[in-house]
Amino acid sequence: MASLTVVSARDRWWLRAAFGLGVVMVIAQFLAAVPAVRGWLDGHSWARDVLQDAVYLLAAALVLARALIVRKDRGAWLVMAGGLGFYAAGTVWWIAVVVKQDPMPYPSVSDLMWLAYYPFAYTAVVRLLRARRSRISVSSWLDGLIAASCAAAFASVVFLNGVTVDSFEPGLPMLVSVAYPVADIVLAGVLLGSWALSNWRLERVWTLLLTGMGINTLANALRMLETNSGIYVPGGWTDVLWTVALALIVAAAWQSPQPSAERRPARALVGMTLPALLAFASMVLLLSDGWRHNGLPLASSSLAAVAITGAIVRMLLTVRAVENLAAARRQARTDDLTGLPNRRRFLEILARDLDQRDPRSPMAVAVVDLDRFKEINDSFGHHLGDQLLQMVSERLTEAIGSDGVLARLGGDEFGVVMPDADAVRAQKIALGLLPALRHPFDLDQIALHVDASIGVAVFPDHGTDHCVLLRQADSAMYLAKNDHRGVAVATGAAADDAGRQRLTTLEELRTGLDRGELTLHYQPQMEVGTGETTGVEALVRWEHPRRGLVFPDVFLPLAEHAGLMGRLTLQVLDIALAQCREWRDEGLYLVVAVNLSASNLQDTSLPGHVADGLARHGVPPGALHLEVTEEILMRDAARATEVLAELRAMGVRLAVDDYGTGYSSLAYLHALPVDDLKLDRAFVTHCDTDPRSAAIVKSTVELAHNLGMRMIAEGVENEAALDRLREWGCDLVQGYHLSRPQPADRLVTWLRERQPSTLA
Structure with a gap:
């Protein structure tokens, strides 16, 4: 009884000795079937009896030991040990008592104990199955029904052939005689059905157990046939089969636990082929009823019919599953919003055409990338944005016609495959798409004008692989967007490297946001x-x-284009408020200014996030300043004003950053709820030497004060500029003359050295 023992049992000498004894007994049982040895055993029947009893008892003991020592599947193996124990007890009682009685009683106590093995065996198999499959699909249940019915049908032919009610004495003898074949028929069905329910797995434990129990059932059938034919020989090959069956069951019990990742079902072809073969075998069995002399037992034909019916239902379900799978494959390759091929399908088409x-x-x-689509989405809502994408896809499809295949790659980005188009023709097709988009789109009584940037790459000039071509086209699209030229053709390796670097940086930034890799440096602002x-x-x-340390000009434009600014700003705000709280705990009451992008002001949930951050860190609203740029005029000014008003009502101070570089409209200064003007460094840096810059700075200070605002000058590089700003009444200044931006710990050191009175 060779076995693979688990780690917890390797050091038990008595267990190793028991397995060694089991191996010896298996060999002895094979030798006992050899005619020469069997002749000697006929004269020494006690030796055969001892060997047979020992085999059954040792098998039951080893399975029981496994259940007691190893926790995994303990319940199933305890039940199996109980069944084998009854079987062994029945054998011992038969040899020790029953065969010596004259006449031998029927049924005897041994019969009842042998029959008790079957419910234990059923239960053990079911428990092992449930431990490995918590959820069973309808198709698996049908496979189990087909397999169980087919196995039981063939088993019933063997066990019930020629059996009638008149074959047995009435009463208990008849019940026991019928119970044997019925129990074996049910066991055959349980074994094959359980294999089907396990998804036809070939896990070692499962394979050994089902094989061993199957051989045991086969040995019972052979014993019945030999007994009915009068050719049964004690100690023959039928007894060898029983011993082999017990050895396999014990080996199954002592298999090392197999990781769940390795418990894979059989291949899909096997899962489809085996039920079909079983159904075909059941059909052959059913058809054989017509040419058999005595016909099939009613139970056999009924079970075969059940197997065939299950196969028909299984086939119908399979057809439906194939249809659903085909529909799912189509959906997986189709954009839900526009009905165009999606990115996956686009790449498949491109790769196929290249091959x-x-x-x-x-x-x-x-x-093709739509210009300023994010602004439209933020300003008018996703519902209108989705409608716009649908209308854009219709216009692009009509404009491309038979010249190419259009797909939606994601967001506001589309892709076009143009077969047999060189660079000149591809550029001509791309240029023809722009007029189709420039006509106004009428959406909910709103006329929207949309433009696009298109990048083109050509095979084989710009690449021979679909990924390289798409990357080159993407890089060209960015060139077109940056230069505002509408259409750009890829320029080769340089653009490819730039595009690859940009995409790499963007993906690393996404990962960096997840890992919390952002940090803040702080530049002091001094009251003049x-x-x-x-x-x-x-x-x-x-x-x-x-x-190392990457500056914002490298990654902020990428974050803005990729829609990451909202997430990035919230992280910056959280870090700044946490630092503000830490400084206040140390007695350093500094106001912290945080920059907002124009896209942040389109997010109506921003005031709620700010309020939550202030409350979470225990920072008063007056300790937070938020700075916005004049670029808000290029977006939805009404929504931005509403967001700013909510922030100001909370007590947060607001400033217009980089004043003088944008529209600088007095109308919006009058309307926007802001507290400070922050003049751009381009004017401040030369205010001590350039009369024009000096005039702008002086007049802006007066404008701010007249509007009830404070004036903040950034870019103060020397003492002379600071003196002029002091002369003109500027409120706050910052710049390299005071301090460069520095980490929080170095800023505190700088403050202690420069102005100890600032620290409480």
Whole structure:
């Protein structure tokens, strides 16, 4: 009884000795079937009896030991040990008592104990099955029904052939005689049905157990046939089969636990083929009823009919599943919103066309990206944005016609595959798409004008692989967007490297946001009148794990284009408020200024996030300043004004950043709920030497004061500029003359050295 023992049992000498004894007994049982040895055993029947009893008792003991020692599947193996124990007890009682009685009683106590094995065996198999499959699909249940019915049908032919009610004495003898074949028929069905329910797994435990119990059932059938034919020989090959069956059951019990990842179902082809073969076998069995002399037992034909019926239902379910799978595959390759092929399908089409193309025959791919679509989405809502995308897809499809295949790659980005198009033709097709988009789109009584940037890459000039071509087209699209030229053709390796670097940086930024890699440096803001540092501006940096400190001009434009600014701003705000709280705990009452992008002001939930952050860190609203740029005029000014009003009502102070570089409209200064003007460094840096800059700065200070605002000058580089700003009445200044942006710990050191009175 060779076995693979688990780790917890390897050091038990008595267990190793028991397995060694089991191996010896299996060999002895094989030798006992050899005619020469069997002849000797006929004269020494006690030796055969001892061997047979020992085999059954040892098998039951080893399975019981496994259940007691190993926790995994303990309940199932305890039940199996109980069944084998009854079987062994029945055998011992038969040899020790029953065969010595004259006449031998029927049924005897041994019969009842042998029959008791079956319910234990059923229960053990079911418990092992449930431990491995908590949820069973309808198709698996049908496979189990087909397998169980087919196995029981064939088993019933063997066990019930020629059996009638008149074959047995009435009463208990008849019940016991019928119970044996019925129990074996049910066991055959349980074994094959359980294998089907396990998804036809070939796990070692399952394979050994079902094989062992199947051989035991086969040995019972052979014993019945040999007994009915009068050719049964004690100690023959039928007894060898019983021993082999017990050895396999014990080996199954002592298998090392197999990881769940390795318990894989059989291949799909096997899962489809086996039920079909079983159903076919049942049909052959049913048809054989017509040419059999005595016909089939009623139970056999009924079970075969059940198997065939289950196969028909299974086939119908399979057809439906195939249809659903085909529909799912179509849906997985179709954009839900526009009905166009999606990115996956687009890449498949592109890769297929490249594989089938003559290397000398050109083809082109284009990436179409709508300009300022995010502003439309933020200003008018996603519902209108979705309608716009649907109308855009219809116009692009009509404009492309038979010249290419259009797909939606995601968001406001579309892709076009243009077979047999060289660079000139591809550019001509791309240029023809722009007029189709420039006509106004009428949406909910709103006329929207949409433009696009298109990048084109051509095979084989710009790449021979679909990923390279798409990357080149994407890089060209960014060139077109940055240069405002509508259509751009890829320029080769340089653009590809730039595009790859941009995409790499963007993906690393997404990961960096997840990992909390953003950090803040703080630049002091000094009150000109008192010389005290009362606030700081928080400037974001990215602590890249390989590239070191990355400055915002590298990653903020990417974040804005990719829609990450909202998430990034909230992280910056949280870091700044946490630092503000830490400083206040140390007695350092600094106001912290945080920059907002124009897209942040389109988010109506921003005031709620700010209020939550202030409450969570215990920072008063007056300790937070938020700075916005004049770019808000290019977006939805009404929504931005509403958001700013909510923030100001909370007590947060607001400033217009980079004043003088944008529209600088007095109308919006009058309307916007802001408290401070922050003049751009381009005017401040040269205010001590350039009369024009001096005039702008002086007049802006007066304008701010007349509007009830404070004036903040950034870019103060020297003492002369600071003196002029003091002369003109500027309120706050910041710049390299005071301090460069620095981490929080170095800023505190700087404050202690420069103005100890600032620290409480």
